[in-house]
Amino acid sequence: MEEKKLAFIGAGNMSRSLISGLIQSGYPAHLIMATNRSADKLEQLAADFGIHTSQDNRQATDWAQAIVLAVKPQMMASMLADLQAQHAQLKDKLLISIAAGISVTRLQEMTGQERIIRTMPNTPSLLGLGMTGLYARAHIAQSDRDYAEHMMQAVGKALWVSDEDSINHIISAAGSAPAYFFLFMEAMATQAIQSGFSEQDARLLVQQTALGAANMVVANPDTTLGELRAQVTSKGGTTAEAIRHFQEQGLEQLVADAMTAAVTRARELETQL
Template sequence: MQANICFIGAGNMSRSLIGGLIQSGYSANQIWVADTSPQALESIKQNFSIQGFNDNLTAIDSADIIVLAVKPQQLKSVCLSIADKLRQTKPLIISVAAGIKTDSIQDWLGGSLAIVRTMPNTPALIQAGATGLFANAQVNTKQKDDAENILRAAGLTIWVDDEAKLDIVTALSGSGPAYFFLFMEAMQSAAEKLGLDAKTAELLTMQTAFGAAKMALESDDNCQELRRKVTSPNGTTERAIQSFEQSQLNLTIEKAMQAAHQRAQQLAQELGE
């Protein structure tokens, strides 16, 4: 039996998750959404033929699962507004709001509730995401399965056993797409300076990135071994790799991820107040 799911917030992440759920066979009759924006609400209702509400309390009335898909800065006020109701109904709470810890959500809701905190990334918007999940002590096995099934509608899901590790997930997969976009941007720019036109450089860059990622996902070899296989002795790839190593690319990436990790920890503290 499928659970009743209510999404609070009709933004892009809700659209992606709802679209993925319905595409995988979930009944649209058991999914509804709440949002204060009439335009956003009407759009998502029409796209997926689901129920929509402009009042959170009405929307959550019969929900088994509530997905908090609002901006981090809005989460506290949303939680406070529905806290009394949730203490009565005790649904599973899934948060996709970046950076806010389960303890903060629990404090705002004022009850011993089952909460799953998630860290999706932007490719989740096209069902190609990577999402880290953490469950607090109140979440049971079935609720973990339910949460995983919902987030899997947007791509890969990985559970962590320590909430602090979600800050590492943020630095890796959460911020990671931007790292690759930057690297692709640099490759395209270099190719143009060497003489390719912009469109050709762009297409070759994107297809190369896509192919490399697909190959890494589908191969039994790890990334180190795949790199070794494509790096012929005294060839063009080896020369480029040597240049990267001389520029201490690995150290640069490590420092960047440490900076992202540190900022994730700071934001969790700031947003949770």
């Protein structure tokens, strides 16, 4: 991976996971800087990873060659306006956004720059098991694309999309999706508790089963998800009865409608931020 001076504007959990992944993959700590309002967060990052820290966004952007825009979406406009007012040096620098709901066009308006890559990581990135979607306009150099991709691969898998609206579908299929699985697991654990298991035992049953199922998918890349399901669904058995009930209640359509709702909301947010 090309080694640039890299600044993270915003030092929340996602920035921390990316910094951790980069350091573990061999990225030099002295080439990374993070900014945040919280001195405590910055002290912890410096202690854990040996990176530079600052409470001054302009200092970080002037120093960096690549900048990760990692503040909360609703704070992005004011943060960038402050940088513009301070005449921060953004020209010719690679800007990588990890903020949901802010389009490349809007980022260009806020920064006056066009060298922008938009990404959508998800929370399992905190464990190095993330799934990130990336989008860049046609004029973005391959070297910049490679840099952003390698950064996201430090915390999981990365997938490029060819049009920006597909980032909204990445949100529905990956960005928001961990919560779908948590909801399903929560419902299963609740039913297990009602069946007489302790809360601890119910959680163990559900989390280990989810972990095993996910690893079976990873371990069998040439087997479709439908085939994996069929392999544990004996005709006339208990699993078949549960699956029949899910399907009769319209599980597939419910999931499709929920994912469509997520996409619709993502598009709405793009008009508001």
